[in-house]
Amino acid sequence: MQTEKGIKKAEKALASKKPELVTIEAHIMHATWKMNNTEKLKEEVVKDLKTRQENLFDRLRRDADKAQGNFTRDILIRTNVVNRKLDAEVDEKLQNVYQQLLQSGIDKHESEREARLKKTLASLQRIFPVKPINDKFRTFAKGAYLAVDVVQYEPAIERAIHHACGNALVCKTMEVARYVCYDKGQEVKAVALVLWKARSSIRVV
Structure with a gap:
């Protein structure tokens, strides 16, 4: 109990x-x-x-x-x-x-x-502002191309490529580059890829 x-x-x-x-x-x-x-x-x-x-x-x-x-x-x-x-x-x-x-x-x-x-x-x-690409240079002259359209790059660095290239042009010949910069008076960088004696060289106008 x-x-x-x-x-x-x-x-x-x-x-x-x-x-x-x-x-x-x-x-x-x-x-x-x-x-x-x-x-x-x-x-x-x-x-x-x-x-x-x-x-x-x-x-x-x-x-x-x-x-x-x-x-x-x-x-x-x-x-x-x-x-x-x-x-x-x-x-x-x-x-x-x-x-x-x-x-x-x-x-x-x-x-x-x-x-x-x-x-x-x-x-x-x-620090690195990106200016808009001027679309007129895409069809400005035959044989001239915007560098941003020619360069291959990853999407992650698109902003950096646009900042570096801007409206720069890649031209097939020096004549095309001179036409754009001198004859047309465009203030852009034009790069001509010239093949000479089986060696490639780059000239900047």
Whole structure:
């Protein structure tokens, strides 16, 4: 009879602590919702949750110690099982909070990298402005071609190629280059590819 009373008393003591577990779970959910991406907050949240866990288990153990005077070995086994289960539940919740805090830090770093990349691209656009290609040079003279239409390049460096070439022309002969620059008075760079004695040479007008 005394053993049964002890068991009921222990179960009642454990049941009275369940609201505290609910409170801890609420704190965990609130901390997850309220967390920011600073290392200080991560440390404070984890430290606070661990402190609450330790205090709760200390009270559970003290209550169990008070009630175990006439407990049998069966009661002690049940208490240990309950404690281990509570430990596992709280540890799992703490691990989930830690992973969420860690992921928030990763997301923050990715956002910072994207912001730096956008800033760098904007700076490059200011340093290397790209003037629009003048389409008239595509059909300006027979045997003259825009360099940007002749050069083969990857799409990723299209802006750099346009900046480097501009309205420069690639001409089949020096006569075509002279016609564009001298006869027509166009202020553009004209490159003539001349084949002479089985060797190719480049002349710039």
